[in-house]
Amino acid sequence: MCTEFGDLCRAVWNTALDQRRQYVDRYTRGRQGGFCGYHLQAAQLAEAKAEEPWLKVAPSHVLQQTLKDLDRACREKGTFKVRWRAKYRWSPSFRFPAGNLITVEKLNRKWSRAKLPKLGWVRFRSSRPIGGIIRSATVSRKGGRWFVSFLVEDGLLTPEHHPGTPVGVDRGVKVAATLSTGRFHDRPFASPGEKARHLRLQRKLARKKKGGANRAKILKSLGRIATRAVDRRTDFCARLARQLTTRHSMVVLENLRTTNMTASAKGTPEEPGKRVRQKSGLNRAILDKGWHRLELALRNAARRTGTRIVLVDPAYTSQTCYRCKVVDANSRESQAEFVCTSCAHTDHADVNAAKNILHAAGHAVSACGDLGVARSVKQEPAPPRGQAHQPALPLVGIPRP
Template sequence: MLSGRRYRLALTDEQAEQCQKFGDVCRAVWNAALDQRRQYVDRFTRGRRGPFCGYHLQTSELAEAKAEAPWLKEAPSHVLQQTLKDLDRACRDRGAFKVRWRAKHRWSPSFRFPAGNRIRVQKLNRRWSRAKLPKLGWVRFRSSRPVGGAIRSATLSRKGTRWFVSFLVEDGLLTPEHHPGTPVGVDRGVAVAATTSTGQFHDREFARPGEKARHLKLQKKLSRQKKGSKNRARTLKAMGAVSTRAVDRRGDFCAQLARQLTTRHNVVVLEELRTTNMTASARGSVDAPGKYVRQKAGLNRAILDKGWHRLEMALRNAARKSGTRIVLVNPAYTSQTCYPCRVVDADSRKSQAEFVCTACGHTDHADVNAAKNVCRAAGHAVPACGDFGVARSVKQEPPGTREEVPAQPALELAGNPRAHEVQGGSQPQHLGSWRHA
């Protein structure tokens, strides 16, 4: 199994300057190659055919460009080739016109050494180790944990004022075929980051009140400064130092929660949320300006602050080691559906946290009720009183005579029930449109 190992580097001034040059060269190569690809697509759409502008063509042109531009030789050849390979993959996945430019002030420098056999790591003491990288020599890094496997590649990146190295390692582990756990549904929200169908709430304050006040003060100061000035650069550096703490806390929270969920449960069900579309601006255009722009901007900040997409990525990463399956379901009507009686009514959600069914009177926390619907949408039942382990569960109701319930046929697909259309009035709608096998 391929795993990542990330460490903080302790570079000398010369090494830091050289890494910055490598990043600038890679950024220039990325932008030039992306411009070539966009021109090729534009000519192709107009009916002007020519040689395909792909990775192999651009690699050969890069070797010829080094004779005319000696500054390209400052970075190793395989680093620049890896940049072109990353661009080729991005253009194939998303298209040339959807790949972003790497702007100088909005992109953090990063580059990759793909030749793992040319990278050597030595242990210096309990806290420090060093790695030998092409054209950089020996670089020291904080040995927070063992590398634990054969190195395939090394990626250097800058975050704020610090440089980090990430080793891609073959650790020799295999994904387990069986996980002795129970399914769980997770509802991602704005007030609470994640709520499970077992009734647990997971949340954390990523930015402290003092940090928010300082960041706001720096934003006001930035608006009065001239673009390109040294004072503006210092203010941006201070803002980055404040926001980096919140980003690190968010990443730590997502990693810990993902580890906890994948260890205890064999299936984790999430709503298929497209965060990029949900956080789009509501400004509109000059001819058709949007409505509730400030309210939408506040909602976008709240969604991005909770790290919905980062939690999903952390779950997928942690699931490789535990064998847990990550299932995505349709999020429609999960917050308006009563879990016991399956009646859909927007009036049942009285507030952000209160859910009272208008049909059967069932009362529950709104996020917990939504998480139960998310879990059931994937075809899994949710225990009424929670589950404390694989071999021991609490009883859901006292023993006694029970009415016979007719067996339900198996579901054809894992999805969310759609509501029947009811003509006239605001009558609650019953979910009877489940597709059966």
């Protein structure tokens, strides 16, 4: 039933997206056409359910929530930048937005069960207590297994003040995160055996015919290996984000556009790219360290601690000497060694970059006073009572309907 619900949501998404693109194309070419939004498509969905019985299998509010998600994606990214949900590239997922129709009961220390519309009672492994009023539930499939996640309202507000000190974080390819305090945080996300098996399965996949049963088995095995690496990466980012937001009042990061940085260097047939294989290897290394995932985890954890997340310009942070501020590419003698050509200052290259990132934010001292330096930073005015100190940040996970 979950697979069928996911297929119905995928069909509704693709049909509604195609309809939106047709309306936009008519409007840009001067033809007669109107505005195609959520309300129009929701009314047409109700008419389609009366004519097509197969649409009645899934709950109505699940399909309507799919249209809401599509409407939000089109408004934020643009209609022609929203991707199709392909059958073999999209993991099935759907959301129950009516929290009053969801009931969760604790069975024992490890297991619980949830009553979901048209699915009935479903047992699941409890990873943590619910801890609030349920607003929605999302069912998704990952790595051949089904997961349910609940969006709850716990009634907590972001603290107005954080007693910690600022810290700069340099995200790298060799080490995932280096702090301005001199600490390094990194871990392997895939073992050598998993990498070798993944490569062997990719070679076998290239020899299989599309649509065959053996190809489906290999894809399933590849998905299990990739899922384990993703879970480890997610756990690493969540743990590191929790540590940083608990100890520090402000976390400074480089404003890195990972989508642009990991673009292919193939170029066009008229102007082919150079060093394509080297660039593809760098792209895999960047994506493996999870730079953007760490930023999302920090923003998510900062909502509970009041930590400020600041992004600065990444230009020349790895080539600038933290002591004398001289910019010279020759100062970085290797990946880990930094020796300034002007003042002979020596430091780890990533630590020096993290200190420059912290200094670029303009908050070298805490908001409450000096820390042995000649320049002070004024404390920010407190917001009105009852309001959060940090502005509302986008949720990482299930958005509220």
